[in-house]
Amino acid sequence: xxxxxxxxxxxxxxxxxxxxxxxxxxxxxxxxxxxxxxxxxxxxxxxxxxxxxxxxxxxxxxxxxxxxxxxxxxxxxxxxxxxxxxxxxxxxxxxxxxxxxxxxxxxxxxxxxxxxxxxxxxxxxxxxxxxxxxxxxxxxxxxxxxxxxxxxxxxxxxxxxxxxxxxxxxxxxxxxxxxxxxxxxxxxxxxxxxxxxxxxxxxxxxxxxxxxxxxxxxxxxxxxxxxxxxxxxxxxxxxxxxxxxxxxxxxxxxxxxxxxxxxxxxxxxxxxxxxxxxxxxxxxxxxxxxxxxxxxxxxxxxxxxxxxxxxxxxxxxxxxxxxxxxxxxxxxxxxxxxxxxxxxxxxxxxxxxxxxxxxxxxxxxxxxxxxxxxxxxxxxxxxxxxxxxxxxxxxxxxxxxxxxxxxxxxxxxxxxxxxxxxxxxxxxxxxxxxxxxxxxxxxxxxxxxxxxxxxxxxxxxxxxxxxxxxxxxxxxxxxxxxxxxxxxxxxxxxxxxxxxxxxxxxxxxxxxxxxxxxxx
Numbered sequence: 001x002x003x004x005x006x007x008x009x010x011x012x013x014x015x016x017x018x019x020x021x022x023x024x025x026x027x028x029x030x031x032x033x034x035x036x037x038x039x040x041x042x043x044x045x046x047x048x049x050x051x052x053x054x055x056x057x058x059x060x061x062x063x064x065x066x067x068x069x070x071x072x073x074x075x076x077x078x079x080x081x082x083x084x085x086x087x088x089x090x091x092x093x094x095x096x097x098x099x100x101x102x103x104x105x106x107x108x109x110x111x112x113x114x115x116x117x118x119x120x121x122x123x124x125x126x127x128x129x130x131x132x133x134x135x136x137x138x139x140x141x142x143x144x145x146x147x148x149x150x151x152x153x154x155x156x157x158x159x160x161x162x163x164x165x166x167x168x169x170x171x172x173x174x175x176x177x178x179x180x181x182x183x184x185x186x187x188x189x190x191x192x193x194x195x196x197x198x199x200x201x202x203x204x205x206x207x208x209x210x211x212x213x214x215x216x217x218x219x220x221x222x223x224x225x226x227x228x229x230x231x232x233x234x235x236x237x238x239x240x241x242x243x244x245x246x247x248x249x250x251x252x253x254x255x256x257x258x259x260x261x262x263x264x265x266x267x268x269x270x271x272x273x274x275x276x277x278x279x280x281x282x283x284x285x286x287x288x289x290x291x292x293x294x295x296x297x298x299x300x301x302x303x304x305x306x307x308x309x310x311x312x313x314x315x316x317x318x319x320x321x322x323x324x325x326x327x328x329x330x331x332x333x334x335x336x337x338x339x340x341x342x343x344x345x346x347x348x349x350x351x352x353x354x355x356x357x358x359x360x361x362x363x364x365x366x367x368x369x370x371x372x373x374x375x376x377x378x379x380x381x382x383x384x385x386x387x388x389x390x391x392x393x394x395x396x397x398x399x400x401x402x403x404x405x406x407x408x409x410x411x412x413x414x415x416x417x418x419x420x421x422x423x424x425x426x427x428x429x430x431x432x433x434x435x436x437x438x439x440x441x442x443x444x445x446x447x448x449x450x451x452x453x454x455x456x457x458x459x460x461x462x463x464x465x466x467x468x469x470x471x472x473x474x475x476x477x478x479x480x481x482x483x484x485x486x487x488x489x490x491x492x493x494x495x496x497x498x499x500x501x502x503x504x505x506x507x508x509x510x511x512x513x514x515x516x517x518x519x520x
Contacts, residue, residue, distance in 0.1 A: 016069040019090040023079070024054040026087055032057065034082040037146045038108050038116060040153075042066060066107070073098075074107050081108060081116060103466045104484060111160035114184040115153070118166070119145040121177050129173045160188070189310070272507040273473075274391050274433075275347060281316030281511075282346030282390075284308070285337050287330070288323050289355035289365045301354050303453030304397060308352050311461040315468065315511050317350060318342065327368035330375075338378040343386025348509070349379060350393045354457070357398025372396065376434065391509045393474070395437040397454050435503040437478065459484045464511075474509040475501065 027035075035057045036048045043060045051057050058075070061067035066074045076093040079085065080102075085095045108116075122130070122145040130148065131138060138151065149166075152158045157165045163181055170177040288305040290298050309319045322333050343349065353375070355362050361369040372394075381388035439456040459481045467477045478501045 020058045021055065023075075023087050023090055024058065027054040027084065031082055031084065033144065033146055034116070035078055037119075037150060038078055038081060038112060040112065040150065041109065042107060073101060073105050077102065077106055077108060081113070104462055109160070110184060110188055114180060115149045116146075117180050118170075118177055119149055121174060121180070122148075126174050130169050133169060133172065274507050274509050276510065276512050278347050279345040280318065280342070280347075282318075282348040282350065283337065283340060283342060284312040284317035284319045284350040284352070285333070286319065286321045286352045287325050287333065287354065288321060289325060289363065291324050292356065292363065292365055293367050295356050295363065295367060298354070298356065300453050304354050304457040307453065307458060307461045311464050312350060314514050314516070315464070316514065317348075324365040326366040327364040327370060330364050330370055334375065334378045338384045341386070343384060343390075346386070346390070348391050348393070349387050350395070351375070351379070352395045352397075352457075354397050354454075357396070362396065362398050372436075376436070389433060391433050391435065391474075391505060393435045393437070393509075395457070395460065397439045397457050432504045432506055435474065435501060435505055435509075437501050455485050456481070468511045469513050471510055471513065474511075475503070475505075 032051070032054050035054060036051055039048060039057065039061070043057075043064055043066070047060045048057070051060065058067060061075065072091040073093070076088055076091045076098050079087050079091075080095065080098045088094060088098060127143070127145050127148060131143065137155070137157075143151070149158075152165065163184075167178065167181055170181065286305055286308050288301055290301050305321055305323075309321060313319050320337070322329070325333060337351075353362050355364075357363060358369060360373075361371045362375075364370060376392075376394060377383065379387055379392050437460070439454065460478075463477050463480045463484065467480060472480075
C-alpha cells in the first residue's frame with residue numbers, strides 16, 4: 001500500500017509538471033520577460049537573469065515555494081496580469097476566481113504592478129524618447145519598456161517611495177501615464193494592499209502564544225455589556241428567548257461557532273439592519289501602543305494603525321489615533337471620546353486597541369493593566385446616550401510581552417482560568433449592540449510581523465476593503481477573516497492563529513459602499 005501511495009503521488013507531480021509544460025509552450029519570449037519582471041523581489045535576480053524560458057521561471061517558483069500543485073495561485077496571478085487568461089484553466093482557475101482572490105492572496109506588489117502597467121503604456125517611440133532624456137546614465141544596449149524600467153530600479157533612480165524620475169519622464173513623454181502614478185500613490189497612502197508573507201519574512205515574525213481556555217473566553221464574554229429588552233423579557237417569560245436578544249446572540253456568537261465560522265443560522269435569519277444614513281458614519285478611535293517601560297517594543301504596530309486609519313476613513317469614519325497611551329491618558333481618551341457630541345449624528349462607533357495584554361486586560365504604555373470591560377463600559381447608553389441602540393465595535397490586538405512570555409499560564413490577551421475574578425459579571429455595564437473582536441482563540445498563537453503588522457488586523461482591513469463593496473455584513477466579514485487567518489502557519493508549520501468575535505448585536509451591520517469603492 002505504501003508503494004502504491006508513493007506511485008500515486010509521483011504521478012500527480014508528473015501530471016502537474018505536464019500542465020506547466022503546456023503553459024510554457026503557449027508563452028512567447030515577451031511573456032517570459034513579463035513573468036521575470038513580475039517576479040523581481042520574490043525570486044533572486046541572478047536566477048531570473050539566467051531564465052530563458054517560462055519553464056525556467058516555473059522551476060524557480062517551485063524552488064522558492066511560490067508554486068506547488070496544492071497552491072498554484074501565484075502563477076495564476078502572473079498569467080492573469082500578463083493577459084494569458086485562457087491558460088488559467090490548466091491551474092483550475094477562472095478569470096473571475098482570480099479577480100476574487102487577488103485582493104487577499106495576491107503577491108505582486110503595488111509598485112511592481114504599477115511598473116508593469118506603465119510598461120504597457122510606453123510604445124517604442126515613447127521608449128526611444130525616454131532613453132534620449134536619460135542617455136548619459138544608460139548603457140548603450142537595446143531595451144524594452146520593461147528592461148528600461150527594471151534598469152531605472154536597479155540604478156536606484158526609482159523605488160516604491162521615490163517616483164520623481166518616472167513622473168518627470170511621463171510628464172515629458174506620456175502625460176496620460178501620470179494618472180497611473182497618482183492612483184498608485186493613493187492606494188499606497190491608504191494601505192490598500194497588505195503585503196503577503198514570504199518565506200524570507202517569516203524569520204521576522206514574533207509568535208505570541210495565546211494560552212486561553214474556554215473559561216477565559218467565557219470571562220471575555222462576561223466583559224460584553226448585556227441587556228434584556230422588553231421583547232426578551234416577554235419571550236423568556238414564555239420559555240423562549242427572542243432571536244435578537246443580546247444574551248442569546250452572545251451565546252451563539254461564541255459557543256455556537258465552530259473553529260472558523262460563525263453560526264450561519266444566526267446571521268441568515270436576521271432581517272433588520274442597523275441604520276446607516278445619519279449625517280456621518282461615526283468615530284473610530286485607535287489606541288496604538290508601541291513603546292513600554294520594560295515590555296518589548298511592538299515593532300510593526302504602526303502598520304496596523306496606518307491600515308486601520310485608511311480603511312475606516314474610507315468607510316466614512318472620523319479617525320482619532322492615540323499613540324503610546326499611559327493609564328492616565330487612557331482615562332482622558334475615554335472621557336473625551338464618550339462625551340464627543342458627534343455621536344449623536346453618527347451611525348456607529350469603533351474602538352481599536354493595539355498593545356500588550358494579560359488577564360482580561362490591556363496594558364497602557366506605562367504598563368498599567370486596564371480591564372477590557374472597563375473600557376467598554378464607557379460607551380453604554382447610560383454613559384454615552386449618543387450611542388444608544390447603535391453598534392459599538394471593539395477590535396483588540398493584544399500581544400504578549402517578555403515578562404508574560406516567561407509565564408506558561410498567562411500569555412498575550414489571555415486570562416488565567418485559575419485567577420479569573422469571580423465577581424466580574426457583577427460589575428458589567430448593561431447594554432446590547434456590542435461586538436468584541438479578539439485576535440485569537442484557545443490554544444493558538446497570535447502573529448505580528450515586525451515590518452508588516454499583525455495577521456489579524458491586516459486581514460480584517462483587507463476583508464473590509466473587499467467585502468464591504470459586496471454589501472456583506474460585519475459577521476460575514478469576520479467569518480472570512482477567521483478563514484483567512486486560520487490558513488496561515490508559523491515558520492515551523494505547527495502553530496496557527498484563529499480570531500474570535502463575540503457579540504451582542506441585535507441586527508445586521510452592513511456598511512454602505514463608499515463612493516470611491518471602485519478605486520480600491
